[in-house]
Amino acid sequence: MGPRIGVVTFPGSLDDHDALRAVRLSGAETVPLWHGSDSLDDVAAVILPGGFSYGDYLRCGAISRFAPVMSEVIRAAGAGMPVLGICNGFQILCEAKLLPGALIRNDVRTFVCRDQRLRVESVDTTWTSAFELGQEITIVLKNGEGGFVADAETVNRLEGEGQVVFRYLEGNPNGSFNDIAGVTNERGNVVGLMPHPEHNVDPLTGPSLDGLPFFASVLDFLAAVA
Numbered sequence: 001m002g003p004r005i006g007v008v009t010f011p012g013s014l015d016d017h018d019a020l021r022a023v024r025l026s027g028a029e030t031v032p033l034w035h036g037s038d039s040l041d042d043v044a045a046v047i048l049p050g051g052f053s054y055g056d057y058l059r060c061g062a063i064s065r066f067a068p069v070m071s072e073v074i075r076a077a078g079a080g081m082p083v084l085g086i087c088n089g090f091q092i093l094c095e096a097k098l099l100p101g102a103l104i105r106n107d108v109r110t111f112v113c114r115d116q117r118l119r120v121e122s123v124d125t126t127w128t129s130a131f132e133l134g135q136e137i138t139i140v141l142k143n144g145e146g147g148f149v150a151d152a153e154t155v156n157r158l159e160g161e162g163q164v165v166f167r168y169l170e171g172n173p174n175g176s177f178n179d180i181a182g183v184t185n186e187r188g189n190v191v192g193l194m195p196h197p198e199h200n201v202d203p204l205t206g207p208s209l210d211g212l213p214f215f216a217s218v219l220d221f222l223a224a225v226a
């Protein structure tokens, strides 16, 4: 049995089961976690999945950020545990201040759903080490509030310190500053992105298998620290 990887379900989570399935396909042990729990159940890494937690009321992720489990996620992230936020999970990580910046309504003012081309801008994170630097990949994107924004100083710091992890290619779908699709914290253990790698792990559904390296990366990391 591989390492234990948890996926948190919030009220309104949508992609928790796909995230669990991707974890299982990668060879890790899946651990469903509940938003109201104050335990991470001895997991070695945790994923905050996509969806519409708390109905996106106030702002996406603004209520989930206060879920009891988030206190534990914040504590564990501070101790170096790998944390991946996918779409709504990325929004929650920004609201929780585990990642810099914020996600605002798409500039096109509509929900956007498409196969999105991306460039891998950093392989120095626990979730992207199995990619090649500069690799171009295709990952499903589907959100209404995916515009990444931050103050100029923060954007410059993210660019300068190599904390931009993914950039949109072939058109910016949501008005994100500098075409930023995903970022990491300084340590590289917390990563958030708007596209959905958990949907791109099975040749039957396609359009690529470019989600698999996320899970291979964290398994490599966990094997190295075990």
Ligand SMILES: NC(=O)CC[C@H](N)C(=O)O
Residues within 6 Å of the ligand: 049, 050, 051, 052, 053, 056, 060, 086, 087, 088, 089, 142, 143, 144, 145, 146
């Ligand atoms: N796919 C998702 O996780 C969607 C996130 C959020 N509900 C939004 O529309 O932006």
